[in-house]
Amino acid sequence: MSGPESPAGPVDLKSQMARAAASLHDAPAPKASAATSDLSIDETLLLHSIDWEPVELVFGAAVVSVPGGVWNWGDGEIVQASDAHAKAIEVASLHMDRQCAHVHGWGVVGVSVDVAIHSHHIDVRLLGTAVRPTRPKPTEKRQFDNRGGFISDLSARDFVLLRQAGWAPVGLTFGTSFVYAPRRSAGTVLQQKGQNVELANLTTAMYSARESAMERLQASALSLGGQGVVAVRVWEGPVSFAAHAIQFSAVGTAVRLEADAHQYCQPQVVLPLDDSVVQFDATSLRH
Amino acid sequence: MSSVPSDIPAESEGRLSAPSFSSGLTVPDFAACLQMGLEPVGLVQGYCVMKWSFYGAGSPYMRGMGAYQYNTQQGAYSESYQCPHGYVGGEHISWGQNFEQTMVEAAWTQGFTSAYSRLLEEATEAGGHGVIGLVDTVRSLTDQAVVEFHLLGTAVVVSDAPGPPDGRPWTTYLAGQRLAKLVEAGFMPVSIAASMASVQVWPYCMTEYYLRGQGGTYRWSPQYATSEIEQLSRAQMAVCRLAREHVRAQLGTDTLYGATFAASDYESSGGPVLEATLRGNRVRRFKAFDRLDPPRPTVRLT
Amino acid sequence: MTAAPKNETTGESEKPTALPTDLPKDASRRLKELEDGLFTSDLSVNEFLLVKEVGFHPLGFVMGSSIYHTGLQVRKFTKSEELTKLTEAMYNARELAMTRMEEEADELGADGVVGVRLDVNYYEWGNDAAEFIAMGTAVKAENGQSYRNKVGKPFTSDLSGQDFWTIMQTGHVPQGLVMGTCVYHIAHRGLGQAISSMGQNVELPNFTQALYEARELAMTRMQDEANELGASGIVGVRLEEKSHQWGSHTIEFLSLGTAVTKTSAEVTLPRPTTIISLDN
Numbered sequence: 114m115s116g117p118e119s120p121a122g123p124v125d126l127k128s129q130m131a132r133a134a135a136s137l138h139d140a141p142a143p144k145a146s147a148a149t150s151d152l153s154i155d156e157t158l159l160l161h162s163i164d165w166e167p168v169e170l171v172f173g174a175a176v177v178s179v180p181g182g183v184w185n186w187g188d189g190e191i192v193q194a195s196d197a198h199a200k201a202i203e204v205a206s207l208h209m210d211r212q213c214a215h216v217h218g219w220g221v222v223g224v225s226v227d228v229a230i231h232s233h234h235i236d237v238r239l240l241g242t243a244v245r246p247t248r249p250k251p252t253e254k255r256q257f258d259n260r261g262g263f264i265s266d267l268s269a270r271d272f273v274l275l276r277q278a279g280w281a282p283v284g285l286t287f288g289t290s291f292v293y294a295p296r297r298s299a300g301t302v303l304q305q306k307g308q309n310v311e312l313a314n315l316t317t318a319m320y321s322a323r324e325s326a327m328e329r330l331q332a333s334a335l336s337l338g339g340q341g342v343v344a345v346r347v348w349e350g351p352v353s354f355a356a357h358a359i360q361f362s363a364v365g366t367a368v369r370l371e372a373d374a375h376q377y378c379q380p381q382v383v384l385p386l387d388d389s390v391v392q393f394d395a396t397s398l399r400h
Numbered sequence: 401m402s403s404v405p406s407d408i409p410a411e412s413e414g415r416l417s418a419p420s421f422s423s424g425l426t427v428p429d430f431a432a433c434l435q436m437g438l439e440p441v442g443l444v445q446g447y448c449v450m451k452w453s454f455y456g457a458g459s460p461y462m463r464g465m466g467a468y469q470y471n472t473q474q475g476a477y478s479e480s481y482q483c484p485h486g487y488v489g490g491e492h493i494s495w496g497q498n499f500e501q502t503m504v505e506a507a508w509t510q511g512f513t514s515a516y517s518r519l520l521e522e523a524t525e526a527g528g529h530g531v532i533g534l535v536d537t538v539r540s541l542t543d544q545a546v547v548e549f550h551l552l553g554t555a556v557v558v559s560d561a562p563g564p565p566d567g568r569p570w571t572t573y574l575a576g577q578r579l580a581k582l583v584e585a586g587f588m589p590v591s592i593a594a595s596m597a598s599v600q601v602w603p604y605c606m607t608e609y610y611l612r613g614q615g616g617t618y619r620w621s622p623q624y625a626t627s628e629i630e631q632l633s634r635a636q637m638a639v640c641r642l643a644r645e646h647v648r649a650q651l652g653t654d655t656l657y658g659a660t661f662a663a664s665d666y667e668s669s670g671g672p673v674l675e676a677t678l679r680g681n682r683v684r685r686f687k688a689f690d691r692l693d694p695p696r697p698t699v700r701l702t
Numbered sequence: 703m704t705a706a707p708k709n710e711t712t713g714e715s716e717k718p719t720a721l722p723t724d725l726p727k728d729a730s731r732r733l734k735e736l737e738d739g740l741f742t743s744d745l746s747v748n749e750f751l752l753v754k755e756v757g758f759h760p761l762g763f764v765m766g767s768s769i770y771h772t773g774l775q776v777r778k779f780t781k782s783e784e785l786t787k788l789t790e791a792m793y794n795a796r797e798l799a800m801t802r803m804e805e806e807a808d809e810l811g812a813d814g815v816v817g818v819r820l821d822v823n824y825y826e827w828g829n830d831a832a833e834f835i836a837m838g839t840a841v842k843a844e845n846g847q848s849y850r851n852k853v854g855k856p857f858t859s860d861l862s863g864q865d866f867w868t869i870m871q872t873g874h875v876p877q878g879l880v881m882g883t884c885v886y887h888i889a890h891r892g893l894g895q896a897i898s899s900m901g902q903n904v905e906l907p908n909f910t911q912a913l914y915e916a917r918e919l920a921m922t923r924m925q926d927e928a929n930e931l932g933a934s935g936i937v938g939v940r941l942e943e944k945s946h947q948w949g950s951h952t953i954e955f956l957s958l959g960t961a962v963t964k965t966s967a968e969v970t971l972p973r974p975t976t977i978i979s980l981d982n
Contacts, residue, residue: 126580127437131561133588134529136686138565141653149644149656151680154574154582157657161585162692170644170659170678174636176629181613197626204628208637227663233613234629238636240661271747277694278751294825308771309791311798312831315769317726319833320802324728327763331735331742341741343750345763347837351825359825363763365742378751380697380867384974699752699864701974 150242152223156269163273164247169216173209173239177201184232184355187293190322191358194235194291198228198362199329201237202287206264209239213262218243220262222272224285226364232354239264239285244272265366267344275343279372284337286367288329292322294357319359323349326361339367423554425533429576433532436580437559442526445552446518450511451545476500477638481604481631496604498635500597500642501673508547508596512538515549516571516592523569528555530564533575534592536679572681573658582657587683590654594679595646599639601671607631635674639663643678656680725805733809736762743839745817749863753816756870758841761810765837766802770795772832777887777952782912784919785952788885792954796820796881799836800858807856812840813849814857816866818879820958824947832946851877852932859960861938869937873966877931881958882923886916888951917941920955933961 150157150167160166177197184191213221224241241264265272265282272282295318326347334342345365352358423430423440433440476499483494515536523531534553540546553571564570572589574582582589603611610629640663647656659680666673736742743750743760753760772791777783799820807815818838825833840856843849851857859876861869869876889908920941928936939959946954 126435126584127559129583130436130438130558133583133686134558134561134564134570136588136684137570137590138562139686141684147648147651147653147655149648149651149659149680151659151661153658154578154585154587158581158585158692159695161689162694164691170656170661172637172640172661174633174640176632176636178610178627178629179613180626193626200626200628204633208633233611234632236632236636238640238663240640267747273694274697274747274751278754309787309794310771311795312769312771315831316767316833319769320767321726321728323765323767324726324732327742328728328732328735331732331740334742335735335740340739341743341760343743344746345742345744347744347763349823365744375754377755378697380699380752380755382701382972382974383698383977384701385977697748697751698977699867701868 151240152242152269156223159273160244160269161247163276165244165273165276166247167269168218168243168245169212171209171212171216171218171221171241171243173205173207173212174237175201175204175208176234176236177204178234179232181233184352184358186357189292189318190325191291191293194230194358195289197235198230198289198291199287201228201235202285202289205237205239206285209241209264210262213243213264216243217245218262219245220282221264222267222269222282224264224266226266226285226287228362230352230360241265242269244269266364267366271344274378275368277376278378279370279374279376280368281371283339283367283369284333285364286330286333286337286339286342287362287364288326288331288333289360289362290322290326290329291352291358291360292318294351294359295319322359323347323361326363330363330365334365334367337367338369340369342367424535424552425554425575429533432576432580433556436583437561438530438532438556439559440554440556441528442522442555443552444519444522444526444528444531444555445550446515446520446522447551448511448514448518448549450507450547450549476502477599477642479634479638481607483605485605493603493605493608496607496631497602498631498638499600500638501600504598505596505642505646508538508598511547511549512536512594512596515551519551519553520569520571523553523555524567526555527557528569529558529561530570530572530589531555532572532579532589534571534573536592536594538677572683573679574681582681582683586685586687586689587655587657588686590682590684591650592679593647593650593656593682594677595643595650596675596677597639597642597646599635599642599674600668601631601635601674603631603671632672635672639674639676643676647678647680651682654682654684657683725802725809729806730809733762733806736810744837745839745863749817749866752863752867753839753841756867757844758813758816759844761812761840761842762806763837764803764806764810764812764815764840765835766799766804766806767833767835768795768798768802769831769833770798771830772946778889780889780891781887782889782908783887784916785885785887788948788952788954789883792883792885792956795832795834796836796883799834800879803836803838804855804858807840810840811842812856813842814859814876815840816859816876817862818858818860820860820879820881822944822946830947849875853930860958861960865938868971869960869962871971872969873964874934874937874962875965877933877961877963878927879958880924880927880931880933880936880961881956882920882925882927883954883956884916884919884923885948885952885954886912886919888912888953890951916953916955917957920957924957924959928959928961931961932963934964936961 148167149170151170152167157167177200179197180193183193209221221241221243224239227238229236263282264285266285267282295315342365345363347363349359349361352360424443478499481496531553534551536551538547538549570589571591573592607629657680659678661678663676741760742763744763745753770791815838818836821835823833849857857876858879860879936959939957942956944954
């Protein structure tokens with residue numbers, strides 16, 4: 114990670130380790146700040162390289178009810194299910210936001226989004242690490258005075274890359290739409306049996322559902338003041354307990370250009386030489 | 401973590417006194433450790449099998465008929481919910497409660513701590529200063545109430561350094577390059593930290609209605625729309641918070657890195673039970689942070 | 703992407719492409735928002751930065767879909783042959799999805815679409831209906847220059863952000879995602895043949911021949927598409943074989959790749975540094 118021209122020169126790991134081990138005999142610093150984080154050491158080092166630090170493991174959870182009977186057959190969107198999903202994400206984010214503000218974080222990175230859909234309730238759990246700059250410049254301030262900061266499902270690594278390019282995450286965006294699977298009448302099915310044709314109604318129904326999930330994602334990005342949404346993940350599929358109900362979801366992190374202009378990163382081209390690691394397998398010698 | 405009396409089986413004592421070392425490290429990790437002056441002295445492990453029965457708090461048999469606060473321990477999490485309807489009937493559950501199952505948590509902690517202490521004993525026996533590359537598994541044996549805790553790691557000696565204070569080896573889930581980076585960044589591993597939290601939910605009438613899909617009796621009532629099930633939301637938040645608090649209590653002024661969080665839930669006869677575990681590396685700063693240069697992005701040609 | 707292999711100028715298959723405004727209402731509404739400056743992209747942060755690096759800005763996540771009934775065609779049990787009706791159906795369905803995706807990109811004023819994925823979904827409720835989906839991120843050059851292809855449409859490419867960056871460094875510009883498909887029925891062997899070759903290790907020339915022909919047809923069609931775009935080559939060619947839901951003797955051979963043209967002789971790709979990583 115540190116370039117070959119690193120000014121510190123090669124580090125004598127042996128003496129570092131010995132020094133570290135000896136330090137256990139010293140009394141711990143009385144006023145050390147105790148952070149908790151689920152970041153790896155690599156991610157922590159990366160954050161430090163741009164003068165940010167992890168503060169605390171924070172979470173947000175919400176359970177929202179879905180009225181009975183909405184999963185039965187019907188037409189078009191399953192409005193209550195879509196509502197419940199949106200509400201659960203919103204409430205969970207709010208809880209996470211409060212925790213982040215409470216520990217003086219500026220935002221949360223590496224947020225894992227865990228959604229469980231049950232017939233009568235939708236559960237959402239968010240978990241991530243609150244982060245903040247170690248030495249905020251006077252010009253910088255927390256993005257939102259009334260809220261904890263941004264929530265982002267980007268890894269700390271992606272967060273660092275974005276910051277270096279002049280961008281900053283502003284929040285988690287979500288769009289979900291549940292629809293009843295479109296149906297064809299028995300007559301139509303028979304008629305189309307031997308044909309290879311487009312099923313226009315079905316196309317429209319599915320297409321619209323997907324577009325409305327995306328539109329919700331965009332609407333939430335706009336409401337957060339985002340200029341774009343990166344790393345959008347889309348998924349879809351039948352609901353586990355109701356195969357005729359289909360879920361479309363899109364999730365991503367809204368971003369905004371903080372610097373005056375995009376900072377180009379000028380990547381270096383590398384050729385890894387460790388593609389095939391030959392494992393020496395002793396047992397294979399017997400054959 | 402409290403220590404338990406020495407009870408390593410004779411077999412492992414024999415193994416540990418052998419002149420050759422064994423190590424669970426991968427070759428790159430092994431190479432990195434030698435570079436750091438860490439010499440493996442043996443593969444060490446600790447087991448504990450626990451059985452717990454459900455006759456304390458959290459037992460479905462404990463469910464009372466009134467708004468009765470069941471607290472096994474001072475300061476344990478507990479919240480009660482009162483029926484807003486104001487009518488009484490056999491079918492109508494006019495109160496509900498969320499509470500921390502301190503006995504379940506205590507049993508988990510005891511199991512984990514026992515396995516951990518045995519691992520430390522093995523490591524001490526082998527003359528190790530620390531244990532690296534720890535792997536732990538907690539799994540149910542045969543049925544839900546019997547749980548096996550297993551910890552495995554590689555004991556190491558730090559060359560040119562004194563042994564740990566009180567002879568108690570330090571431990572970490574990290575090994576190899578990751579451990580090297582941690583030390584280079586100015587952190588010394590102290591120990592692993594792990595905790596479990598368990599919250600039992602006894603739903604009251606409102607929660608019960610929602611869980612049955614009857615949020616609002618009439619379609620035109622405002623409750624027919626979706627609504628947050630507050631009792632469950634709060635229980636979810638509580639179980640996460642408790643797991644974090646329990647780990648925090650083990651940290652002192654040290655930092656927790658590389659934590660992993662796992663949550664699960666199951667249905668007991670009294671209602672949903674939410675559980676969470678949190679584990680990570682307790683580390684201590686021993687020198688100021690050497691800030692790296694911001695990394696240069698690369699593109700791989702493969 | 704231009705057109706299906708044969709007889710596409712006659713009858714049925716002409717109809718779908720003659721529907722330039724067939725995007726659902728929701729799509730237009732969503733795209734309106736994107737025109738106002740918000741962008742959405744399914745590119746990872748790495749890819750986003752690399753696309754920016756070569757001077758493109760993402761405009762929006764675009765998609766196209768078509769649910770198509772791909773029923774069966776009568777197959778002769780003992781004859782190996784192309785099932786032209788099915789080939790055509792598979793072609794049309796993908797074309798429809800791709801065309802709609804291009805329309806969305808066009809509506810955004812894009813120069814191209816990168817990271818295109820083509821998927822086929824089957825649903826439990828579908829009865830032989832399959833959904834063909836194309837999605838990707840529409841991009842536009844920041845220097846105002848047009849990168850549209852020879853036929854005036856936004857280019858499409860299934861290259862990742864990393865590959866897109868690399869190919870641009872070599873003086874090549876993507877022209878379009880090109881594909882060729884061929885649905886082939888491979889004959890069941892007659893009883894007599896099966897008995898006579900029993901216990902022998904022999905080549906089955908009919909099978910070899912059939913597989914050979916089917917793959918060649920798919921690849922030739924892909925190359926024809928590239929030629930129509932005036933491309934100088936196709937990179938990242940993949941050959942996929944799928945039986946979909948037709949049983950094991952009917953196979954679709956699909957070849958896909960990104961057609962590119964050389965625009966500059968200058969290769970600006972920096973010399974790679976060789977590395978060996980110590981991560982596990």
